[in-house]
Amino acid sequence: MAKEATLQVRMDADLKEKAEALYRDMGTSFAEAVRIFAKQSVQENGMPFAMTANRKNTYGRLSGYANTKLAAEEDGAYEREMVGKHEKTD
Template sequence: MANTPTTTMRLDPELKDEAMKVLEPLGLNMTGAVTIFLKAVVRENGLPFDMTLDDGSGKAI
């Protein structure tokens, strides 16, 4: 990947550590996981999951 730009993200350190514990056994690093997510955003032309509000009952409102 020639001329790949560097991107900086600010993440909660605890969230990053927890995510890495999940990603590493999958053979992924943060760059790979973000790339997969962004490719899914492009493919779906939006977020690759539903976003709903939850009223606390577990049911979307």
């Protein structure tokens, strides 16, 4: 499969270095891990792990890394886009 698209993600430099080292130790690259994650997400038709508000599981552990400012800005974004899209076509 040809690689025809680029994905840019901003993250903490220390986190990036640790992730790169982790995947290098596993015999792959961080970029390949992202491709695997995307492929698995499509295959699962969702996140490839359970997400809940319980801090004892995957999402709960990840929620500590969430940017609450961005989450507030993104809240309702899909609905706003869909309303705007349909208003343009009417």
